[in-house]
Amino acid sequence: MDKTDSHISIRGLYKIFGTEAEAMLPLAKSGMSKSDMLAQHKQVLGLRNINIEIMKGEITVVMGLSGSGKSTLIRHLNRLIDPTDGEILVNGNDVLKLDENELRTLRRTQMSMVFQKFALLPHETVLQNTGLARNVRGEDIVETDKVARKWLKRVGLEGSENLYPNQLSGGMQQRVGLARALTSDSELMLMDEAYSALDPLIRSSMQDLLLDLQKDLKKTVIFITHDLDEALKLADHLVILKDGEIVQQGEPQGILLSPADPYIEDFVSDINRARVIRVGSVMNEDRSTVTDLKIDEQATLEQAILVAQGQAETSLTVMRGHTRIGTLKMSDVLRALVPRRSSTNS
Numbered sequence: 001m002d003k004t005d006s007h008i009s010i011r012g013l014y015k016i017f018g019t020e021a022e023a024m025l026p027l028a029k030s031g032m033s034k035s036d037m038l039a040q041h042k043q044v045l046g047l048r049n050i051n052i053e054i055m056k057g058e059i060t061v062v063m064g065l066s067g068s069g070k071s072t073l074i075r076h077l078n079r080l081i082d083p084t085d086g087e088i089l090v091n092g093n094d095v096l097k098l099d100e101n102e103l104r105t106l107r108r109t110q111m112s113m114v115f116q117k118f119a120l121l122p123h124e125t126v127l128q129n130t131g132l133a134r135n136v137r138g139e140d141i142v143e144t145d146k147v148a149r150k151w152l153k154r155v156g157l158e159g160s161e162n163l164y165p166n167q168l169s170g171g172m173q174q175r176v177g178l179a180r181a182l183t184s185d186s187e188l189m190l191m192d193e194a195y196s197a198l199d200p201l202i203r204s205s206m207q208d209l210l211l212d213l214q215k216d217l218k219k220t221v222i223f224i225t226h227d228l229d230e231a232l233k234l235a236d237h238l239v240i241l242k243d244g245e246i247v248q249q250g251e252p253q254g255i256l257l258s259p260a261d262p263y264i265e266d267f268v269s270d271i272n273r274a275r276v277i278r279v280g281s282v283m284n285e286d287r288s289t290v291t292d293l294k295i296d297e298q299a300t301l302e303q304a305i306l307v308a309q310g311q312a313e314t315s316l317t318v319m320r321g322h323t324r325i326g327t328l329k330m331s332d333v334l335r336a337l338v339p340r341r342s343s344t345n346s
């Protein structure tokens with residue numbers, strides 16, 4: 001991995017909530033469980049030894065159940081919370097060493113947030129809400145309006161500029177939240193359960209919109225969710241938290257195909273694998289078998305099965321653009337459709 005591509009480095013991060021946090025650190029480092037620390041010392045282990053490289057231009061999804069530490073982790077990035085131990089580097093700068101002024105500048109210029117509850121100002125119009133971050137920074141109003149209008153159009157809200165938030169549906173309000181983050185022009189977008197309050201269809205279209213925008217924008221996005229389908233759809237890099245610890249992180253297809261432990265196996269067991277696993281993750285690189293039946297490496301296994309018309313003996317030629325990059329055998333597809341289990345009796 002090229003270090004220059006790292007946007008945020010989180011190294012050895014620990015967070016313990018309570019009056020004796022510092023004193024608890026050696027216990028947390030020696031592996032005392034969260035429940036023991038709570039029972040014996042009345043201190044809450046929020047995060048333990050978190051190490052993540054958040055790469056520029058990627059969507060990093062942090063996923064975990066309620067209480068796993070997602071919000072605690074994201075709040076460290078803009079220093080709404082200080083760690084008990086560890087380092088956070090943003091573009092190589094240690095955020096723990098910033099003074100109040102530098103921190104304010106970091107929050108206003110380098111980061112934008114999209115929240116689940118939209119956080120729109122009710123007495124300001126859509127256009128004013130969208131330009132908020134730039135207005136707070138004291139930027140030229142005419143230019144801000146121009147940029148805000150551009151992004152409102154891009155997220156599908158052209159014509160709604162003069163409406164007020166309560167005149168919009170939830171999905172539209174979330175589009176304003178997204179347009180506002182884009183108008184602020186920060187390199188980093190923090191999206192905290194941003195789509196969790198939306199209806200499934202609207203949620204799905206907002207996910208598509210983010211992926212579509214990301215093709216051009218290549219922002220660094222940190223997306224928090226407790227929904228595995230959403231995580232698998234959006235993530236370039238997926239971090240799975242449990243009880244304040246990372247259980248597994250990596251490229252989502254790799255996690256699906258090689259879950260690190262029974263917790264992750266359980267987590268991924270309900271996924272519709274045919275619709276989520278991609279041909280490129282399952283193919284072999286043998287290019288000697290040439291067949292007329294072609295499939296793109298980004299296609300899902302379901303699409304591959306359709307192309308092979310369900311014939312078990314068929315092989316497909318896997319393409320990246322116009323280049324042949326490998327072969328997909330239906331036997332490999334079948335194996336990938338059955339979740340890997342580390343223990344057969346579980």
Ligand SMILES: Nc1ncnc2c1ncn2[C@@H]1O[C@H](COP(=O)(O)OP(=O)(O)OP(=O)(O)O)[C@@H](O)[C@H]1O
Pocket residue numbers: 017018044045046064065066067068069070071072073226
């Ligand atoms: N200010 C605090 N004081 C004490 N404990 C806290 C505090 N903030 C968080 N915690 C604890 O830290 C752990 C992680 O909480 P956190 O809110 O980060 O989880 P989460 O994954 O974001 O959950 P949710 O999805 O419900 O928001 C929990 O055990 C929580 O009770």
